[in-house]
Amino acid sequence: MQPLKALHVPARTIMTPGPVEVDPRVLQAMSRSILGQFDPAFTAIMNDTMEGLRRVLQTQNQWAYPIDGTSRAGIEAMLCSIIEPGDRVLIPSFGRFGGLLAEITERCGGEVHMIHTEWGTVFAPDTIIAAIKETEPKVVAMVHGDTSTGRIQPLQEIGYACREHDCLFIVDAVATVGGTDVKTDDWMIDGLITGTQKCLSVPSGMAPLTYNHRIEEILMERKSIEQGLVTGEQEELNHQRRIRSNYFDLSQLQEYWSPARLNHHTEATAALYGLYEGLRLILEEGLEQRFERHRTNERALVAGIEAMGLTLFGDPGCKLPTVTCVEIPEGINGETVRAMLLEDFAIEVASSFGPLHGKIWRIGTMGYSCQKKNVLQTLAALEAVLLRLQVKIPAGEAVQAALDVYKQVEYEKVSH
Amino acid sequence: MQPLKALHVPARTIMTPGPVEVDPRVLQAMSRSILGQFDPAFTAIMNDTMEGLRRVLQTQNQWAYPIDGTSRAGIEAMLCSIIEPGDRVLIPSFGRFGGLLAEITERCGGEVHMIHTEWGTVFAPDTIIAAIKETEPKVVAMVHGDTSTGRIQPLQEIGYACREHDCLFIVDAVATVGGTDVKTDDWMIDGLITGTQKCLSVPSGMAPLTYNHRIEEILMERKSIEQGLVTGEQEELNHQRRIRSNYFDLSQLQEYWSPARLNHHTEATAALYGLYEGLRLILEEGLEQRFERHRTNERALVAGIEAMGLTLFGDPGCKLPTVTCVEIPEGINGETVRAMLLEDFAIEVASSFGPLHGKIWRIGTMGYSCQKKNVLQTLAALEAVLLRLQVKIPAGEAVQAALDVYKQVEYEKVSH
Incomplete structure (x- = not known):
């Protein structure tokens, strides 16, 4: 049997909407040696990454951490953790990635209400606000910058309107965070997802996200503990409203990222090193x-x-x-x-x-x-x-x- | 505001059941520069990785590729792609990770039938075969090596029995592949999942899996195409049996890993370089x-x-x-x-x-x-x-x- 060929990675100038080139400092960080996931040296990096994310995502939220997966893993984690079968979700779509939000929402069992605008344009806030009034959704989910059409949707007025009408505002900011202003708190975004391989300039494979107490409340209502980790008093906590995914269950993930260090998965070591160094570079640049x-x-x-x-x-x-x-x-x-x-x-x-x-x-x-x-x-x-x-x-x-x-x-x- | 601290990664000797130390060649591979996901140089690495996985997983299956996520992402991808609400799943459990299989199956809507053996032991094949006869499951899912108890379950007879009783045999071989013999085809395993951070000795963050035509048939029945990618004749293909996850939908993922190169996600560039180099090392060693x-x-x-x-x-x-x-x-x-x-x-x-x-x-x-x-x-x-x-x-x-x-x-x- 032939041996596998040596890895061949020619140098490229990458001028696409991602994955993009990566600072050599990030690549070097990713080649650092392994630490155990509960090694204090590693959990310190986890904590510092959360702090870096809060700054880059312009939020005071306690919860800001990466999902171990590509950008859409973060989107799915956010949506499947808050959407229950039958929940109404308003998705104003101005490109391909609005379609992805709808697709994921449907698979979560959500009731999708989409409004569209011609590709190449975005929405007047009033159009979205009118749709909120009409559909009274639990969630408004939309893309901030849609790379498929190269457009950016102003979010501030929509965020205010969502808060006013008591719906959750979820934003896919995969294409914008780190490249243009994204004010999670000021714009009243309840849950925001981004990716590493675009303006954060870190290899694909992580999806940082952040969410506030409004979302955390839902997570706590839906929380259940994994079999095999349940001991003593913690009994059958599983119930109808349980989140349909284990991997994307934010209620478990936040315990992994908290001092409790719930043993959920084994954090992607090298990817986290890369994300951390990428965040450092962003904050050094300003x-x-x-x-x-x-x-x-x-x-x-x-x-x-x-x-x-x-x-x-x-x-x-x-x-x-x-x-x-x-x-x-x-x-x-x-x-x-x-x-x-x-x-x-x-x-x-x-x-x-x-x-x-x-x-x-x-x-x-x-x-x-x-x-x-x-x-x-x-x-x-x-x-x-x-x-x-x-x-x-x-x-x-x-x-x-x-x-x-x-x-x-x-x-x-x-x-x- | 204080800048983020420099990344601190002390050297460790890691003698745990993962994540474990990584050959410097793998770390070096992960620090190579980025390639676009549809760059022919990158798709060549994807194809070569599939070939390497087939050899290491001892299978002739066409489909052998990694999920971008940690080990349990691969387990969830496999289970949620084949299990539909109400499907009977037999899970013989001899440690914590049998519990994880049950937990994920339940969240997929499967009807879990568990049998247990005392922690520290494994099953006599006859016990499992009797349970297969009794429950007539669609799927038998079990762990090969459970790190929680340090036990390994012989699989060959169970594989034969599953084929004989026409149920699918799904194996979590996260703790064994690359460290001890795992014969996917000879043992008649229909779907097998492993992880990178154990005996493959690659940083955590990918979950290689393989499956045969018996599973592919189910995937093709449940397949649907993402909104925003649908053009012309491809119309509303969504239906009741659709896989509940987009990220873990193996029917889409295999099209991404096929010459069709369906644009599903952006493959985790550095992680794939690492996996490929890890596979090369294994095959060089023999x-x-x-x-x-x-x-x-x-x-x-x-x-x-x-x-x-x-x-x-x-x-x-x-x-x-x-x-x-x-x-x-x-x-x-x-x-x-x-x-x-x-x-x-x-x-x-x-x-x-x-x-x-x-x-x-x-x-x-x-x-x-x-x-x-x-x-x-x-x-x-x-x-x-x-x-x-x-x-x-x-x-x-x-x-x-x-x-x-x-x-x-x-x-x-x-x-x-």
Whole structure:
């Protein structure tokens, strides 16, 4: 039998909406040696990670910890822990990931009420508030930034409305946390989920989430203890309202992340090291400085794309700063362009889903990938590929336009 | 606001039933740079990982891939994908992790029929076969090696019986794969789950599993496609039998791991690199050689424990070769000993659960932790701690007894 080949990981410039490049400090952290899950040195890292998450998620919530799984594991954990069969859930959807919220809610037995807006736009808050009044849901679940359309939904008014109408406000902030402002507490978000592989710039595999006492109350009502761990007085606590998943049962998970250290699972050691180092990097950079870096690189990218004569997709008033959607020029196969970018330039940009499949490219500017050199190289490569395919675009303009932006930003800083 | 502290990971000798130490090659692999999930260089690693898993799991099954989550994520994925509300599931339990199977089955809506045997023993196959005849279950789910009691259940006859009575045989082999023989196909196991952080010796965070066409048939019957990915002819495929979890839906996951590359989640990049390198190491060592290494170190450890005058817990006829359970001497607080081992010697051994809590220590000899130096250091340290606590044990005997075993094994090899 042939031995398995050596691991082959070519270097890439990753300009997609995730997974994105990772700071070498994070990669180095992930190669640290193993600690037992109840080793005080490890539980200290768990506690410090919770503190880092609270700061990055801008919350005073006690509970802020990662689910060991990819982003949608966090979404499912949140939804299945609070939604019981028959619960009404309002899902205002403006892209693919609204559909995912609906899909997960349905599988939890929730009664889904969806409202839609055209892909490329987001909702006026009043539309959502009217739907809340009409459906009187237990939960409003929605996406903050939907990478499928490159749009961002303002949340503040919706958060207030949810509190006013006594429903829970759950937000999928996978595409935004760490790249643009997400104010969990100020916006009255009850439960928020994010992922590691986008603007947190940590490898995929963890889904940090946070929730407040309103959600904790539901968890405590639904709590049950695992067989084989039950001793003495703790008897049959299982009941009808029990959370349908063991792995995603937040009532158990919060005990694992509390001083009680309930033995639920074995925390993903290396992934936690990586998350912790990623959070450290974010806090060292500073949230506002980090958001500004994301805005600057987005501005440069957009200037370059426009200088090439390409068209941006969607309503510019609600553009997600971490993803730029570009219409594929007529007569061009978007996949041919992506393949040339990857094979010749080792640069990856993304295609899209559903109704936008084959119609737009999506270029991410997230986390460690969100760098001047990456933006400039991507513009230069995209221009070269399009010229090679005989698309009529002006040569040499894109990178110059982007450089102008960087110069302008420097000037603004100095003259400030 | 204080910055987060630098990541602090002290070196440890980890002699628990997991998580265990990891070969530096695995840690190095995990620090490689990110690849996009549909990058051909990454999908090649996915395919090669499947091939490596087939070999290590001793199966010809097409489907062998990891769930992105810890071991119990794999167990839940397997159970929730095949168990529908009301399905009868027979669970013969001989320790804590049988209880976990029951707990997850119940949450899936399955009708649990449990049989128990005293902790420290396993089942005679006839007992299980009689229970199969009596309950006529759809599924028999059981643990192969239960770390809570340090016992291993022979599976071959049960596998045959399950096939004969047309029920599915699901095995939790988290504690055994990579450390002792697990013959998925020969033992007629329909679905098998393992974890990374034990004998595969890869950090926690992935749960490799495999299943055959009997299970795939059920998955295909229950399959549905996610909203937002549905296009054109694919219409409302959701139905009553739909799997209750999106994240753990094996029908979707196998499409992600197939050439179709259904966009389900973003594969945990670094974790997959680690798993792949771990599998490579196992296959380079050779399965039989690896099992022999585990047997030798276990033998040395047991000899040392016995030379110290300590008592092993449980029926020696079904001892799990990768975990050694030691009764805590009377009058001694097991946690004091564990704390001294960790603080003074940087060695970690485990306590136990439920009825055995405070009664036994569990010493693992798994994967990269299963080394001569670790066994000798652990024996020396345990002896020193017990002497320090004035337990009456012979001084100096334990390590000598273990060294004798290693010498004897060398001699057997040479004279073979």
